[in-house]
Amino acid sequence: MTSTTAALNRFTCVTNDYREMRTQLKASSEELDRLKQQRAATLQSSRDAGQRWRQLFKDAGGKPGKKVRELQAEEHTLAGETEKLDELIGELAPRVEELRHWTGQMRGQHVTSLHLTRREMAAARLATAMDAVFDKPEGQELLEALAQRGESLQQEVLEDSKFLASLGFDGHESKIPGFMGRITGDDRRKIAAEVVKRKRGLVADVVMKRLEELGDEHPRFDDALAAPLPPLACEQ
Known part of the structure; x- marks a missing residue:
């Protein structure tokens, strides 16, 4: 195995690990956002139910009618759902931060490996070209x-x-x-x-x-070596 092949294999492994980690981060981050949105909507619905039964109760002169009791039950149920969502969010949020940390570490390895691989491939190409020149x-x-x-x-x-x-x-x-x-x-x-x-x-x-x-017509690296993978929004 040549040094360039070994370098490219290392880069591929590092990049695959980075892709896998940020895929986990993306999925967990999206789930966390979904839970937060659900919590916000549930909390608002609970508040709305509370405001409605209180207004109905006042309008009825303090008589707790059927609708008042239904809205009270709805408010309490939604409040309980909000607490459950808070618990889920509290469990998932640290996991997302942990994944973000390790994704950042792996991104750094991905970028470093990219530069090292490009350097080795360019050096090998130069050495081959020089040998070809001086053999003539x-x-x-x-x-x-x-x-x-x-x-x-x-x-x-x-x-x-x-x-x-x-x-x-x-x-x-x-x-x-x-x-x-x-x-x-x-x-x-x-x-x-x-x-x-x-x-x-x-x-x-x-x-x-x-x-x-x-001039500007310098050879460029192709495909995976052209540039680092662009970071996902959830990596920020």
């Missing part, structure tokens, strides 16, 4: 040309008065024979590092110029 005669010619160009870089560094000034030398010292043998080991390492930096810059400059020519 044109690739070998490029390497040889870069090596030849790189041979002159140390002398260019030693002639760079601005760089030498950063090391504490004036522009003439490097022209004196035996300059590299007289300077400290630390300065030699800094000069060597600058040479390596400029060698890498040779490649970077060429590649960056070609990349700029692509």
Whole structure:
């Protein structure tokens, strides 16, 4: 199994776990909303029944007629239903918050895994493309040309008065024979590092110029790797 296949498999597993968790959250959140709506409607109906029997009772001069008693019973029944709904809501609400917490954790893993997988796949594609380039005669010619160009870089560094000034030398010292043998080991390492930096810059400059020519036509990841899953409203 290649590293890219392993990364893609990990991403798929993490994403499936995230999907499953947020499916549970969505179902529980919707049920909680339904219970809350039912509670609000039941509570309002109980209050309405209470207002009606009280008004009828007053209008009848304090005589508790049949309708008054029916509305009283309805008020009490609905009040009891409201209490039962409160109990159900009290049990479900913490569960929804727990699911929301774990869904958030899994979303973070999903996003992290997405970025890691894209990075590994892009790196593998780059390595394959580079191997393909350098396996061709044109690739070998490029390497040889870069090596030849790189041979002159140390002398260019030693002639760079601005760089030498950063090391504490004036522009003439490097022209004196035996300059590299007289300077400290630390300065030699800094000069060597600058040479390596400029060698890498040779490649970077060429590649960056070609990349700029692509403009906005950069290759994009497809399907599941295109972007993180959009969060559901219940995840907020």
